[in-house]
Amino acid sequence: MGHVTTKLGWLAFAVLGAFAFAYVALNRGESIGAIWIVIATICVYTIAYRFYSHFIARRVLRLDVTRMTPAYKFNDGLDYVPTNRYVLFGHHFAAIAGAGPLVGPILAAQMGYMPGMLWLLAGVVFAGAVQDFIVLFISTRRDGRSLGDLIKAELGQIPGMIALFGTFFIMLILLAVLALIVVKALAESPWGTFTVAATIPIALFMGVYARFIRPGAIGEVSLIGFVLLMLSIVAGQYVQEIPSMAAIFTLTGEQLTWMLIAYGFIASVLPVWLLLAPRDYLSTFLKIGTIVGLAIGVIFISPELKMPAFTQFVDGSGPVWSGSLFPFLFITIACGAISGFHSLISSGTTPKMIRNEGDARFIGYGAMLMESFVAIMALVAASTIEPGVYFAMNSPAAIIGTTAESATQAISQWGFYVTPEMITQTARDVGEHTIISRTGGAPTLAVGMAQILSDVIGGRTMMAFWYHFAILFEALFILTAVDAGTRAGRFMLQDLLGTFIPSMKRTDSVIASLIATAICVAGWGYFLYQGVVDPLGGINTLWPLFGISNQMLAGIALILCTCVLFKMKHDRFAWVTIVPATWVLVCTLTAAWQKIFDLNPRIGFLAHASKYKEALADDVLLAPAKSMEQMRQVIFNDYVNASLAGLFMLVLISMLLFGIHTVLRARGTGGPTAREAPFELLPVEATPGT
Amino acid sequence: MLNKITGITRAARYLGQSMRLMVGVPEYSTYVSHMKTAHPDQPVMSYQEFFRERQEARYGGKISRCC
Numbered sequence: 001m002g003h004v005t006t007k008l009g010w011l012a013f014a015v016l017g018a019f020a021f022a023y024v025a026l027n028r029g030e031s032i033g034a035i036w037i038v039i040a041t042i043c044v045y046t047i048a049y050r051f052y053s054h055f056i057a058r059r060v061l062r063l064d065v066t067r068m069t070p071a072y073k074f075n076d077g078l079d080y081v082p083t084n085r086y087v088l089f090g091h092h093f094a095a096i097a098g099a100g101p102l103v104g105p106i107l108a109a110q111m112g113y114m115p116g117m118l119w120l121l122a123g124v125v126f127a128g129a130v131q132d133f134i135v136l137f138i139s140t141r142r143d144g145r146s147l148g149d150l151i152k153a154e155l156g157q158i159p160g161m162i163a164l165f166g167t168f169f170i171m172l173i174l175l176a177v178l179a180l181i182v183v184k185a186l187a188e189s190p191w192g193t194f195t196v197a198a199t200i201p202i203a204l205f206m207g208v209y210a211r212f213i214r215p216g217a218i219g220e221v222s223l224i225g226f227v228l229l230m231l232s233i234v235a236g237q238y239v240q241e242i243p244s245m246a247a248i249f250t251l252t253g254e255q256l257t258w259m260l261i262a263y264g265f266i267a268s269v270l271p272v273w274l275l276l277a278p279r280d281y282l283s284t285f286l287k288i289g290t291i292v293g294l295a296i297g298v299i300f301i302s303p304e305l306k307m308p309a310f311t312q313f314v315d316g317s318g319p320v321w322s323g324s325l326f327p328f329l330f331i332t333i334a335c336g337a338i339s340g341f342h343s344l345i346s347s348g349t350t351p352k353m354i355r356n357e358g359d360a361r362f363i364g365y366g367a368m369l370m371e372s373f374v375a376i377m378a379l380v381a382a383s384t385i386e387p388g389v390y391f392a393m394n395s396p397a398a399i400i401g402t403t404a405e406s407a408t409q410a411i412s413q414w415g416f417y418v419t420p421e422m423i424t425q426t427a428r429d430v431g432e433h434t435i436i437s438r439t440g441g442a443p444t445l446a447v448g449m450a451q452i453l454s455d456v457i458g459g460r461t462m463m464a465f466w467y468h469f470a471i472l473f474e475a476l477f478i479l480t481a482v483d484a485g486t487r488a489g490r491f492m493l494q495d496l497l498g499t500f501i502p503s504m505k506r507t508d509s510v511i512a513s514l515i516a517t518a519i520c521v522a523g524w525g526y527f528l529y530q531g532v533v534d535p536l537g538g539i540n541t542l543w544p545l546f547g548i549s550n551q552m553l554a555g556i557a558l559i560l561c562t563c564v565l566f567k568m569k570h571d572r573f574a575w576v577t578i579v580p581a582t583w584v585l586v587c588t589l590t591a592a593w594q595k596i597f598d599l600n601p602r603i604g605f606l607a608h609a610s611k612y613k614e615a616l617a618d619d620v621l622l623a624p625a626k627s628m629e630q631m632r633q634v635i636f637n638d639y640v641n642a643s644l645a646g647l648f649m650l651v652l653i654s655m656l657l658f659g660i661h662t663v664l665r666a667r668g669t670g671g672p673t674a675r676e677a678p679f680e681l682l683p684v685e686a687t688p689g690t
Numbered sequence: 691m692l693n694k695i696t697g698i699t700r701a702a703r704y705l706g707q708s709m710r711l712m713v714g715v716p717e718y719s720t721y722v723s724h725m726k727t728a729h730p731d732q733p734v735m736s737y738q739e740f741f742r743e744r745q746e747a748r749y750g751g752k753i754s755r756c757c
Contacts, residue, residue: 075728077721079747083711090708095755216741218710272749273742277713280749284712344753353716481755488753 010050017043025114025309034380035302037117041376045369048125053133053365057358060565060573061137065358065688068680070144070351080144082686083353085362092350093367094284096132096342097291099178099478100335100550101371103441105379106448107543108333109390110320112310113383115329117376123330123337124372127580131554132342133364134561134577139347140354141676147347147557153675154563159658163556166651167344168496169644170549171489172520174341176527177546178478178485179264180538183256183528184440185471189432190249191236193256195468196475197249198232199279206278222281229282233468237431253532260482261525267479268486268517276483283477290449290473294377297452307383307390312415319395319414320439321540322602323594327587331547336375338584340553342368343560355686381448388418389426389435393444396537397437398623407436431464439537446470489520530637535624536602541641544595551588552648555581559659566666567674588652592645605645609638714748715741 020040024032057063074080083091108116139145142153148167152160186193202225210221239245251259267275297303316324321332335341346364354360382390391414392400392407400410404420411418427435430450435443450466458465491507493516498505504512527545531538558581565574598604601611612635615622625631666673707717718737725734735743748754 075724077724078716078744081716081720081724083716084704084707087704087708087711090705091711094712098755215738216715218713218715219706273745276749277745281713285709288709288712345755348753349714353711484749484755485753487749491750491752 031304033302057361082355085359101375102378104333106382106441109382110318114309128338129365129368132368135343135346136364139351144352172523175524177542180531181440185442187253190246191240193249194239195236203278207274267483283480303384305383327591330587331591343557388416398535430467490516555584563662566663605638605642
C-alpha cells in the first residue's frame with residue numbers, strides 16, 4: 001500500500017514538473033512569474049536526484065556502505081574527520097559555490113532565458129552533478145587523494161603532469177576574469193569602490209581580533225565584521241555625495257587594474273590570519289546568507305520575467321558576447337551546469353571527511369544540484385530586468401555609445417523597448433552615475449537582486465543600498481578568490497618549476513615564493529589589463545577563454561571517471577560518463593577552434609589580428625589603440641589568446657588519447673585493474689542503521 | 691515536545707558545525723576526544739593552537755574553493 005502511494009506521489013510530482021515546464025515553454029508573448037521556473041526546476045532536480053543519482057549509486061558505482069573511508073582510516077581530528085553528512089554538505093556547497101554560477105547565466109540571458117535554463121537543467125543532471133559525484137567517489141576510495149594524483153595513478157605520470165599544467169592556466173584565466181568583473185563593477189563608482197576598499201581595514205581589524213583579542217571566536221568576529229560592512233555601505237552613499245571624497249574614490253578601469261594587481265601581490269604574501277582568513281569568513285557567510293535571501297525573494301515575490309524566452313541573438317549576433325548558441329552557450333554557462341573546477345574540490349577536503357561512502361551521492365550529486373539552483377536564480381534575476389535596460393548595461397560602448405540617447409537608439413533598432421529616461425532612472429534608483437556598458441555580469445545581477453530584495457525589504461528607497469550590497473557581496477568573494485587563488489597558483493608553479501629548477505620547489509624560501517607569486521600576478525594581471533582596455537569590454541575575450549579552460553578540466557575529469565569505470569569492469573554503465581564527456585569535448589574543442597580560426601573578427605582571434613595588421617599596413621588607427629605601438633600590442637594579445645586556446649585544445653586531445661589508451665588496456669585485461677585502496681571494513685558505528 | 695526540542699538543538703548544533711567547517715575549522719571537541727582515545731600519550735593542542743593550525747592548513751596554498 002505504502003509502495004503504491006509513493007509511486008503515485010512521484011507520478012504527481014512528475015506531472016507537476018511537466019505542467020510547470022509546459023507553462024514556461026509554451027507561454028509566448030506574456031510575461032510569466034519566476035515561480036513557474038522555480039517549480040519546474042525543483043521538480044527536475046528532485047526526480048533526477050531520486051532516480052538518476054540512485055541508479056548511479058546502486059548500479060554504476062555500487063557504493064558499499066560497509067567499506068572503509070579515509071576519514072576513519074586516517075582519523076586525526078584535523079584533516080581527516082568523520083563528519084555528519086548534512087554538516088559536510090554545507091562545507092562542500094560553500095566550497096563549490098562562487099561567482100561562476102552567478103555570472104555565466106547572466107551573460108547567457110542575451111539569448112533569452114530558455115536556452116540558459118534548458119542547459120542548466122540538462123547539464124547539471126547528466127554532466128555536472130555526475131562529474132562531482134563520481135570524482136568524489138573515486139577520491140574517497142583512494143584515500144582522499146587529489147585529482148592530479150588520481151590521474152597519475154589511473155592514467156599515468158605524463159597525463160597527470162599535463163592535467164596539472166592545464167590547471168595552472170585555468171587558475172590564471174579564472175583570476176583574470178574574476179578581477180575583470182570587479183574592475184567593471186567598480187570603475188567610476190565611488191560608492192562601490194569605497195565600500196569594497198573599506199573591507200580591507202575591516203578584515204585587518206577582524207584578523208587581529210581573532211588572533212589576539214579573542215582567539216578563534218569566528219562567529220563573534222564575523223558578526224562584528226558584518227555590522228561594519230553594512231555601515232560601510234551606508235557611509236558609501238555619503239562619500240558619493242561629498243565631491244571631494246567622491247573624487248578620491250572615482251577611479252578609472254586602468255587605475256583599478258593596477259591597484260588590484262598590487263593588492264593581489266601584497267595580500268598573497270601577508271600572513272593568512274591577517275587578511276585572507278577574516279575576508280574568507282565574511283565572504284563565505286555573506287555568500288550563504290545572500291543565496292538564501294535571494295531564494296526566499298524569488299520564491300515569495302515571484303518577480304515577472306521581462307526577458308523573452310528566446311531573443312534573435314541565438315544566431316550569434318548578440319552584443320554581450322559573440323558566437324552562436326552552439327557551442328558558445330555551453331561555454332558561457334560554466335559552473336551552474338558543469339564545472340571542471342569542482343573536480344578539484346571533490347578530490348580535495350570533502351573526501352577526507354566523508355563518514356560513509358553512501359554519503360557521496362547526497363554530497364556530490366546533491367550539492368551540485370543546489371549550485372545549479374543558484375545559477376537558475378541568477379538567470380531569473382537577469383531576466384526580471386527590462387530587456388532594453390539589460391542590453392544597455394551589458395553591451396560594450398563600442399556598439400551602443402556612452403550616452404543614454406545613443407544606447408536607446410542602438411537598442412531600439414534591435415527591437416527592444418527602451419527610453420533614455422528608463423536608463424537614467426535605473427541608474428538613479430541604484431545610486432550610480434550611469435549604468436551604460438556596465439559589462440561583466442556583476443552590476444546586472446546587482447540590479448536584478450536589488451529589485452527582488454527591495455521588494456522584500458525597504459521598497460524603492462532601499463534599492464541603492466541593496467545594489468551596493470550585491471556589488472559588495474560579489475566583490476568580497478572575488479577578492480578572496482584572487483588572494484587564495486594567487487597563493488594556490490604560486491604553490492602549483494613552484495611545484496611545476498621545481499621539476500626543472502630544484503631550488504624553486506622550496507616553499508619556505510622567501511625569494512622562490514616571491515618570484516613564483518610575481519609570475520602568477522603578472523600572468524593574470526596581463527590578461528586583466530588586456531581585458532580592461534578592450535573596446536568590446538574584455539568579457540567578450542576572457543569569458544570564453546575561461547569557459548573553455550573550465551570545461552576542458554571537466555572533460556579531463558570525465559575522462560578519468562570513464563577510465564575508472566572501465567578499470568572497475570563496469571563497462572556496461574560507462575555511457576554515464578562517456579555521454580557527458582563527449583558533449584563537453586565537442587563543445588570545448590569546437591569553441592576553441594572557432595575562437596582561433598573563425599573568420600569573423602568578433603569571434604576569431606586570428607581574424608581580429610589580421611584586421612589590425614591590415615590597418616597597420618595602411619597606417620590607419622583602429623580603436624581602442626591610440627598609437628601604432630598599441631596596435632601592435634593588440635595583435636600580440638590576439639596571438640597570445642589564440643595560442644592559449646590552442647594549448648587548451650592540445651591538452652584536451654592528448655588527455656583523450658591517454659584516456660582511450662587506458663580504456664583499451666582495461667578492456668584487454670581479464671579482471672578489475674582500478675587502483676583502489678584495499679578493501680577494509682568500516683567501523684560498525686559508521687554503517688547506516690547504527 | 692521534548693523530542694522536538696532536542697531535534698531543534700541538534701539542528702542548531704549541526705548548523706554551527708557546518709558554518710565553522712565552511713571556513714575550514716572542524717569540531718574542536720571531536721579533535722580532543724579523538725586525541726584522548728587514540729593517542730593518549732601525545733599532547734593535545736589548545737583551542738588557540740588548534741585554530742591556528744587549521745588556518746594555516748586551509749590557506750596554505752591548496753585550492754579550497756571554486757570560482
